[in-house]
Amino acid sequence: MDTSSPLTVSPLTVENCPPNEDMAITAVGVDERHRFRMLELGLRAGTVIRVVQRANFGGRVVAKGTERIALDGRTASLIAVTPAAD
Numbered sequence: 001m002d003t004s005s006p007l008t009v010s011p012l013t014v015e016n017c018p019p020n021e022d023m024a025i026t027a028v029g030v031d032e033r034h035r036f037r038m039l040e041l042g043l044r045a046g047t048v049i050r051v052v053q054r055a056n057f058g059g060r061v062v063a064k065g066t067e068r069i070a071l072d073g074r075t076a077s078l079i080a081v082t083p084a085a086d
Contacts, residue, residue: 014060015076019051023081030078038079041069048084 010016017023025047028038038044042064053061058073071079 012081013077014049014051014062014071014079014081015058015073017051017081019054022048022050022084022086024048024084025079026082027080028078029080030075034075042067043069043079049081 012023014023025043025045027045028035028043030038043049043062047064049062049064051060052063052068055061055070058076060071060073060076062069062071
């Protein structure tokens with residue numbers, strides 16, 4: 001019997017990351033038009049953010065320093081994150 005079945009692990013995104021923990025953005029998978037807006041907001045690879053509020057329908061409010069940025073669920077699901085180094 002083969003017990004080495006591959007596990008499907010979904011990537012960690014702003015949508016599914018734990019709240020109130022520092023996370024570093026690893027990729028922003030939005031189209032060019034929206035990528036420019038993300039850059040304007042300072043949401044780029046390497047930026048440390050923290051999910052501070054979960055809204056209905058997948059929306060998230062993230063903290064970046066003292067700023068708070070509201071993201072819709074679709075955008076939150078396209079921003080990949082990893083736990084930030086302490």
